[in-house]
Amino acid sequence: xxxxxxxxxxxxxxxxxxxxxxxxxxxxxxxxxxxxxxxxxxxxxxxxxxxxxxxxxxxxxxxxxxxxxxxxxxxxxxxxxxxxxxxxxxxxxxxxxxxxxxxxxxxxxxxxxxxxxxxxxxxxxxxxxxxxxxxxxxxxxxxxxxxxxxxxxxxxxxxxxxxxxxxxxxxxxxxxxxxxxxxxxxxxxxxxxxxxxxxxxxxxxxxxxxxxxxxxxxxxxxxxxxxxxxxxxxxxxxxxxxxxxxxxxxxxxxxxxxxxxxxxxxxxxxxxxxxxxxxxxxxxxxxxxxxxxxxxxxxxxxxxxxxxxxxxxxxxxxxxxxxxxxxxxxxxxxxxxxxxxxxxxxxxxxxxxxxxxxxxxxx
Amino acid sequence: xxxxxxxxxxxxxxxxxxxxxxxxxxxxxxxxxxxxxxxxxxxxxxxxxxxxxxxxxxxxxxxxxxxxxxxxxxxxxxxxxxxxxxxxxxxxxxxxxxxxxxxxxxxxxxxxxxxxxxxxxxxxxxxxxxxxxxx
Numbered sequence: 001x002x003x004x005x006x007x008x009x010x011x012x013x014x015x016x017x018x019x020x021x022x023x024x025x026x027x028x029x030x031x032x033x034x035x036x037x038x039x040x041x042x043x044x045x046x047x048x049x050x051x052x053x054x055x056x057x058x059x060x061x062x063x064x065x066x067x068x069x070x071x072x073x074x075x076x077x078x079x080x081x082x083x084x085x086x087x088x089x090x091x092x093x094x095x096x097x098x099x100x101x102x103x104x105x106x107x108x109x110x111x112x113x114x115x116x117x118x119x120x121x122x123x124x125x126x127x128x129x130x131x132x133x134x135x136x137x138x139x140x141x142x143x144x145x146x147x148x149x150x151x152x153x154x155x156x157x158x159x160x161x162x163x164x165x166x167x168x169x170x171x172x173x174x175x176x177x178x179x180x181x182x183x184x185x186x187x188x189x190x191x192x193x194x195x196x197x198x199x200x201x202x203x204x205x206x207x208x209x210x211x212x213x214x215x216x217x218x219x220x221x222x223x224x225x226x227x228x229x230x231x232x233x234x235x236x237x238x239x240x241x242x243x244x245x246x247x248x249x250x251x252x253x254x255x256x257x258x259x260x261x262x263x264x265x266x267x268x269x270x271x272x273x274x275x276x277x278x279x280x281x282x283x284x285x286x287x288x289x290x291x292x293x294x295x296x297x298x299x300x301x302x303x304x305x306x307x308x309x310x311x312x313x314x315x316x317x318x319x320x321x322x323x324x325x326x327x328x329x330x331x332x333x334x335x336x337x338x339x340x341x342x343x344x345x346x347x348x349x350x351x352x353x354x355x356x357x358x359x360x361x362x363x
Numbered sequence: 364x365x366x367x368x369x370x371x372x373x374x375x376x377x378x379x380x381x382x383x384x385x386x387x388x389x390x391x392x393x394x395x396x397x398x399x400x401x402x403x404x405x406x407x408x409x410x411x412x413x414x415x416x417x418x419x420x421x422x423x424x425x426x427x428x429x430x431x432x433x434x435x436x437x438x439x440x441x442x443x444x445x446x447x448x449x450x451x452x453x454x455x456x457x458x459x460x461x462x463x464x465x466x467x468x469x470x471x472x473x474x475x476x477x478x479x480x481x482x483x484x485x486x487x488x489x490x491x492x493x494x495x496x497x498x
Contacts, residue, residue: 145385149476
């Protein structure tokens with residue numbers, strides 16, 4: 001869109017975010033009043049200078065490369081998704097920012113417009129929220145310990161004999177307490193992963209070995225639901241780059257869901273394949289599929305499809321949300337396919353470790 | 364083959380009265396162990412002067428002298444050098460467990476715990492402890 005520079009300047013001054021316009025070489029050509037306020041410079045100090053003066057020294061060397069990259073695909077978008085961005089003020093202090101970029105075509109040539117927002121306040125609130133969740137969850141463990149402990153003792157007959165109806169009621173209380181504990185642990189786990197505090201140990205992990213481990217661990221529950229496993233391995237001894245325990249956690253979650261949604265006597269299919277530099281896992285059940293209305297929410301927190309199927313009870317509603325967080329933190333992706341006739345298949349991919357093989361690659 | 368004797372006496376350090384009652388039942392009635400209870404780190408240090416237990420079970424979060432501080436204080440007492448000290452905590456993260464071990468904890472148990480198996484777990488820790496010390 002062609003527009004006169006004077007018209008543009010007026011819009012800029014009115015903008016609530018700091019607007020910094022740079023040319024193809026990264027020189028600042030236009031700023032607004034909010035930029036002066038946010039960074040502490042007079043605009044005369046900024047105009048004609050490299051935009052790198054507004055970022056911390058440690059990022060200055062790599063920034064020109066990112067600027068050039070923008071021009072290869074100049075769609076309007078947020079800058080550096082997933083990265084922590086910082087601005088640097090005149091006095092040397094740094095602050096968190098969020099930046100949106102767009103390309104401008106003007107009479108004077110191509111320019112990049114960046115809208116910069118100070119996110120310090122928002123980050124503070126998010127940190128408080130996460131700390132609150134963490135403290136509350138830990139505080140809840142203490143009364144739960146007493147409840148579970150006393151129920152466990154009474155139900156086991158330690159305090160004396162109890163009648164069957166009393167025992168049944170107490171067992172309900174106890175199993176729901178167990179569920180509460182799982183829920184709190186899941187909430188804590190999810191919060192930890194989402195704020196990046198999970199300390200993943202990423203290393204090459206042998207895929208088949210992990211699958212065997214998970215199948216072994218879930219044989220009990222599979223027998224309980226009369227469900228068998230079938231494994232199809234097209235991965236040719238692949239290894240993935242992942243945290244082994246977390247990979248087990250994801251597979252266990254998908255597998256136990258598949259078991260619970262399988263018809264009795266049926267089987268769950270587990271497939272592994274190589275797909276251009278990644279390993280694709282899939283876990284399939286032959287149940288009733290995921291209802292249409294639920295498709296968009298399936299990876300959301302606490303979304304559980306409304307159903308009279310009592311086997312769905314007992315889950316915390318966070319399992320798939322945690323899986324998604326784990327897989328995405330490991331640079332993978334997770335998705336599903338479903339229909340009412342064939343059931344559901346959950347897929348996820350993780351980076352394969354480069355190895356001497358590769359003849360078995362499919363794409 | 365086991366050459367060391369059986370676990371018999373526990374000193375349990377915990378400020379919450381409810382959990383004290385549950386652990387006493389779990390260890391005395393279910394596991395047939397002798398339990399002495401101290402309501403704080405300070406009380407525990409006093410109790411040690413009168414009698415050295417086989418094993419100390421120590422809660423992580425206590426007001427005043429907290430778990431880690433009590434642990435450090437206990438580990439400085441010469442008579443307790445060979446006594447296993449087990450930490451009980453709601454925080455079960457690998458980093459926390461490593462930190463507790465580095466402070467001198469023999470092992471770490473997480474809350475909530477199963478009162479029906481608590482005694483056996485302490486017995487297992489006791490056996491492992493003496494096996495590692497070579498007897």
